[in-house]
Amino acid sequence: MNYQSIRYLLGWVISVEAGLLVLPVVVALIYGESEGVVFLICAAGAALIGTLLRIRKPANSHIYAKEGFVIVALSWVLLSIIGALPLCISGAIPSYIDSLFEIVSGFTTTGASILRDVESMPNSVLFWRSFSHWIGGMGVLVFMLAILPLAGGYNIHLMRAESPGPSVGKLVPRLRKTAKLLYIMYIVLTVAELLFLLFGGMPLFDSVCTALGTAGTGGFGIKGDSMAGYSVYIQIVVTIFMFLFGVNFTFYYFIINKKWRDAFKMEEVRAYAGIFIAAVVLITANIVIEAGGDIGTSIKDAAFSVSSIMTTTGFSTADFDKWPTLSKTILVIIMFGGACAGSTGGGIKISRIMLYIKQAKVEVMQSIHSRSVYSIKMEGKPVGAKVLQGTNAFLIVYIVIFVLSLMIISWDDFGFTTSFTSVAAMINNIGPGLGMVGPSGNYADFSILSKCVMIMDMLVGRLEIFPILLLFAPVTWKK
Amino acid sequence: MNYQSIRYLLGWVISVEAGLLVLPVVVALIYGESEGVVFLICAAGAALIGTLLRIRKPANSHIYAKEGFVIVALSWVLLSIIGALPLCISGAIPSYIDSLFEIVSGFTTTGASILRDVESMPNSVLFWRSFSHWIGGMGVLVFMLAILPLAGGYNIHLMRAESPGPSVGKLVPRLRKTAKLLYIMYIVLTVAELLFLLFGGMPLFDSVCTALGTAGTGGFGIKGDSMAGYSVYIQIVVTIFMFLFGVNFTFYYFIINKKWRDAFKMEEVRAYAGIFIAAVVLITANIVIEAGGDIGTSIKDAAFSVSSIMTTTGFSTADFDKWPTLSKTILVIIMFGGACAGSTGGGIKISRIMLYIKQAKVEVMQSIHSRSVYSIKMEGKPVGAKVLQGTNAFLIVYIVIFVLSLMIISWDDFGFTTSFTSVAAMINNIGPGLGMVGPSGNYADFSILSKCVMIMDMLVGRLEIFPILLLFAPVTWKK
Numbered sequence: 001m002n003y004q005s006i007r008y009l010l011g012w013v014i015s016v017e018a019g020l021l022v023l024p025v026v027v028a029l030i031y032g033e034s035e036g037v038v039f040l041i042c043a044a045g046a047a048l049i050g051t052l053l054r055i056r057k058p059a060n061s062h063i064y065a066k067e068g069f070v071i072v073a074l075s076w077v078l079l080s081i082i083g084a085l086p087l088c089i090s091g092a093i094p095s096y097i098d099s100l101f102e103i104v105s106g107f108t109t110t111g112a113s114i115l116r117d118v119e120s121m122p123n124s125v126l127f128w129r130s131f132s133h134w135i136g137g138m139g140v141l142v143f144m145l146a147i148l149p150l151a152g153g154y155n156i157h158l159m160r161a162e163s164p165g166p167s168v169g170k171l172v173p174r175l176r177k178t179a180k181l182l183y184i185m186y187i188v189l190t191v192a193e194l195l196f197l198l199f200g201g202m203p204l205f206d207s208v209c210t211a212l213g214t215a216g217t218g219g220f221g222i223k224g225d226s227m228a229g230y231s232v233y234i235q236i237v238v239t240i241f242m243f244l245f246g247v248n249f250t251f252y253y254f255i256i257n258k259k260w261r262d263a264f265k266m267e268e269v270r271a272y273a274g275i276f277i278a279a280v281v282l283i284t285a286n287i288v289i290e291a292g293g294d295i296g297t298s299i300k301d302a303a304f305s306v307s308s309i310m311t312t313t314g315f316s317t318a319d320f321d322k323w324p325t326l327s328k329t330i331l332v333i334i335m336f337g338g339a340c341a342g343s344t345g346g347g348i349k350i351s352r353i354m355l356y357i358k359q360a361k362v363e364v365m366q367s368i369h370s371r372s373v374y375s376i377k378m379e380g381k382p383v384g385a386k387v388l389q390g391t392n393a394f395l396i397v398y399i400v401i402f403v404l405s406l407m408i409i410s411w412d413d414f415g416f417t418t419s420f421t422s423v424a425a426m427i428n429n430i431g432p433g434l435g436m437v438g439p440s441g442n443y444a445d446f447s448i449l450s451k452c453v454m455i456m457d458m459l460v461g462r463l464e465i466f467p468i469l470l471l472f473a474p475v476t477w478k479k
Numbered sequence: 480m481n482y483q484s485i486r487y488l489l490g491w492v493i494s495v496e497a498g499l500l501v502l503p504v505v506v507a508l509i510y511g512e513s514e515g516v517v518f519l520i521c522a523a524g525a526a527l528i529g530t531l532l533r534i535r536k537p538a539n540s541h542i543y544a545k546e547g548f549v550i551v552a553l554s555w556v557l558l559s560i561i562g563a564l565p566l567c568i569s570g571a572i573p574s575y576i577d578s579l580f581e582i583v584s585g586f587t588t589t590g591a592s593i594l595r596d597v598e599s600m601p602n603s604v605l606f607w608r609s610f611s612h613w614i615g616g617m618g619v620l621v622f623m624l625a626i627l628p629l630a631g632g633y634n635i636h637l638m639r640a641e642s643p644g645p646s647v648g649k650l651v652p653r654l655r656k657t658a659k660l661l662y663i664m665y666i667v668l669t670v671a672e673l674l675f676l677l678f679g680g681m682p683l684f685d686s687v688c689t690a691l692g693t694a695g696t697g698g699f700g701i702k703g704d705s706m707a708g709y710s711v712y713i714q715i716v717v718t719i720f721m722f723l724f725g726v727n728f729t730f731y732y733f734i735i736n737k738k739w740r741d742a743f744k745m746e747e748v749r750a751y752a753g754i755f756i757a758a759v760v761l762i763t764a765n766i767v768i769e770a771g772g773d774i775g776t777s778i779k780d781a782a783f784s785v786s787s788i789m790t791t792t793g794f795s796t797a798d799f800d801k802w803p804t805l806s807k808t809i810l811v812i813i814m815f816g817g818a819c820a821g822s823t824g825g826g827i828k829i830s831r832i833m834l835y836i837k838q839a840k841v842e843v844m845q846s847i848h849s850r851s852v853y854s855i856k857m858e859g860k861p862v863g864a865k866v867l868q869g870t871n872a873f874l875i876v877y878i879v880i881f882v883l884s885l886m887i888i889s890w891d892d893f894g895f896t897t898s899f900t901s902v903a904a905m906i907n908n909i910g911p912g913l914g915m916v917g918p919s920g921n922y923a924d925f926s927i928l929s930k931c932v933m934i935m936d937m938l939v940g941r942l943e944i945f946p947i948l949l950l951f952a953p954v955t956w957k958k
Contacts, residue, residue, distance in 0.1 A: 065846065065847075066847050069846070282886075286890075290892060324892050325889040325890070325891070325892040325893060325894055325895060325898055326886065326889045326890045326892065328889070328895055329885055329886060329889035329895060329898060329899075330886060332895065333882055333885070333886065356875045356878075357875065357879065359868075359871065359872055359875060360872050360875040360876045360879065362872075363868060363869060363871075363872030363876075364872070364876070364945070364948060364949070364952060365954065367544065367548070367869075367945055367949070368544075368545050368949065368952070368954055368955060369954075389838075389842065390842060390846075392838065392871045393838055393839050393841075393842030393843075395874070395875075396835045396836065396838060396839040396874075397839045397842075397843070399835075400836065400839065403812055406808055406812070407761075407805065407808055407809065407812065410804040410805045410807070410808035411765075411804075411805045412804070413769060413803050413804045413805065414804060415804055415896070416804060416807055416808060416811065416896045416899075416900075416913060417894070417895045417896050419804055419808060420808075420895075420899070421895075434895060466843070466846055469843060470843070470846070470847065473843060473847070475844065475847055475848075476847060
């Protein structure tokens with residue numbers, strides 16, 4: 001284990017966070033909020049620790065997959081531990097566990113809140129929450145790879161451990177250029193949404209927070225009713241941008257390079273769009289027929305909710321907990337599928353789901369024609385046995401963690417629906433679930449034990465299980 | 480496709496059912512019930528059709544895996560279609576769909592009922608329901624293999640398609656002898672339970688039905704409150720025997736041959752016992768602490784419920800729908816695990832669950848030590864890649880069918896908990912779920928569409944998906 005490199009890179013992560021913490025200070029200055037001082041102190045503290053950690057450069061900067069996992073996992077843990085401090089110290093969220101829950105929910109782009117009254121929060125705190133979504137969405141290590149002049153050794157392992165999906169491809173041969181490209185596309189899309197929101201008459205602060213929360217597919221609202229109070233235009237803009245941030249960014253790379261055919265031939269993006277349309281049609285029909293909803297509003301709310309849940313954002317315009325069972329069930333199902341790999345969305349990812357279904361098909365064919373050999377292709381390329389094995393192991397570990405979390409959380413005795421959907425909302429980084437944690441509810445009433453489990457689940461979900469899991473495996477730390 | 484052999488074997492299946500239908504006629508005679516005439520007519524009709532179908536022997540009796548699947552699937556469908564007739568014609572269950580639901584629930588050893596008042600049913604009907612559990616538990620084709628002088632060609636494929644578990648082993652080299660051995664052990668255990676029940680003062684008819692329902696891990700009760708009204712002694716006897724019928728029968732084979740060490744070294748049986756004990760301890764603690772239950776009764780009810788749900792039997796002594804969330808959640812979780820492979824119990828099976836967890840462990844190790852090679856062992860023997868692939872495909876298809884069923888059933892709008900647990904109860908062949916389908920509820924109020932989906936799910940669950948799935952695959956029927 002290359003401890004030197006781990007220390008050095010963690011030093012950089014903390015230094016970067018110190019830089020990020022300056023932004024809420026600026027917000028506090030603009031709105032004349034005393035919380036700015038707290039953010040400033042935390043930034044200074046982080047800068048000091050970060051600098052100390054990276055004073056000595058490591059002799060050997062080469063890292064393996066194991067170090068990659070450990071660095072990414074520890075980065076996210078440290079990022080959260082430090083990021084929670086200003087929330088707690090400023091008194092915005094008096095309990096440290098609650099502050100940690102809130103900021104982990106931010107960085108992991110979950111968007112679940114323990115705040116009962118979000119509108120009473122100072123703007124600097126609201127901004128920090130929403131900004132954490134934006135950083136967490138594309139990833140802080142990818143950000144570092146993009147902006148820092150790190151020497152050659154820090155490689156694909158970091159990106160692989162932080163980016164979602166069964167197999168992480170580089171857009172261009174050079175890793176640093178890929179990271180830069182990703183952040184440029186990310187910034188352009190975020191700014192585009194911001195402009196559309198401002199154009200619709202949304203106040204600047206609201207627009208910034210909404211754009212940051214949409215981009216990271218996070219979902220922290222800055223109003224008690226999330227997006228319900230904004231105009232239909234704004235709701236439609238958010239629906240569209242949530243959908244766009246759930247698309248595999250390779251799609252945009254093709255678009256930029258005018259490879260239209262390659263872009264629109266992407267299997268995963270097509271499946272993603274197909275599921276979106278099917279879910280919207282079914283839910284709209286269900287609300288209109290069973291609950292007598294008006295067609296226009298029903299389509300708008302169905303599209304918003306599907307886009308929000310499928311991309312694991314978690315904004316809401318309607319309290320879908322009050323919808324008929326079929327609509328709720330569809331939402332629970334798409335909670336698990338999640339968005340595309342290589343997007344900022346969470347969940348199991350559409351491409352994994354596709355690999356599962358393709359494998360099952362092949363197995364059925366094989367059981368009939370036992371002598372034929374079938375291969376599995378994705379985006380036109382054959383998928384290796386190692387990737388399939390890893391994808392299957394992912395599902396199994398995912399289920400095991402889900403079941404264990406469900407058992408601990410159900411100890412709180414809030415009923416099966418609340419327990420089940422809150423675990424689903426955590427591990428898939430969504431935010432709202434059903435029942436007590438529905439769009440009009442929050443996570444304040446859970447026990448400290450449950451909140452700790454949820455914090456773990458959010459990190460496990462965002463980093464796709466293995467980095468966090470390896471942190472606890474004794475074999476990782478053995479010589 | 481060897482259509483001749485399919486016809487011939489289906490003829491035998493129907494003939495065997497004709498023979499089985501004579502037993503309720505005897506019951507009707509004893510209790511002087513007019514329903515006996517209906518059973519007799521159905522038996523005669525089945526005998527006629529069965530005989531006609533098997534008049535001409537097939538020229539070539541050799542069958543492949545594909546025919547094995549098709550024969551087993553069609554056998555179960557025919558068995559159910561014919562078995563439902565007396566229930567409907569006698570007027571006991573006026574709707575044919577309801578009759579079909581009830582008898583499929585019987586044969587698949589689910590034990591879910593659409594009857595609102597089971598105690599008003601004639602004894603011959605109650606006996607037929609419970610007897611269907613017993614036949615379905617070990618399997619009608621295994622029964623045929625054991626008793627009929629079928630020529631050599633009808634082979635392991637039939638047994639493999641009907642018996643549960645990831646890999647079906649023969650106890651002894653000759654298949655027919657294995658089938659016979661299985662049925663002998665099955666009969667001995669059933670009779671043992673019957674004697675224990677009679678010894679406890681349970682009326683003869685009740686004892687017979689209870690023993691048949693326990694043996695098949697079915698769970699149809701003949702009282703409105705299932706087992707709650709019987710003495711503690713009887714409840715304990717049933718608890719123990721439910722557990723015993725969920726054990727892999729290879730265990731008993733070892734015991735008979737005095738291979739004690741082999742028996743008690745069986746990994747699957749140990750895991751099964753371990754899960755049982757853990758679940759009973761957790762639920763007992765949860766009821767005593769959260770609901771203030773008395774310790775003795777809590778242990779008894781927890782053990783009964785865990786045994787009943789884990790083995791997928793479905794009898795009940797307490798309304799666990801009223802238990803705290805943790806207890807309910809544990810029951811929902813063990814619904815999926817199910818019993819051992821090679822037992823009469825349903826669910827995913829303990830050995831599959833173990834294979835999943837072992838694979839995940841290996842994958843975690845592999846991600847750290849990418850150059851090492853790990854192999855997966857079960858019961859001391861290495862597990863082949865083909866078995867693992869099949870086991871993984873099973874899980875995926877299982878989830879797909881689960882999700883599709885959940886969507887259709889939730890259309891009935893009975894809430895998420897009821898919809899989710901009723902699909903779980905169907906596909907795992909358990910019987911009761913939570914909410915409206917809890918121990919004190921029934922399945923009467925579901926729509927016809929939902930009932931049809933549930934009928935499919937029960938068959939899919941009992942035959943472990945592939946036989947039924949292949950019935951609908953166009954490729955099965957292509958030249």
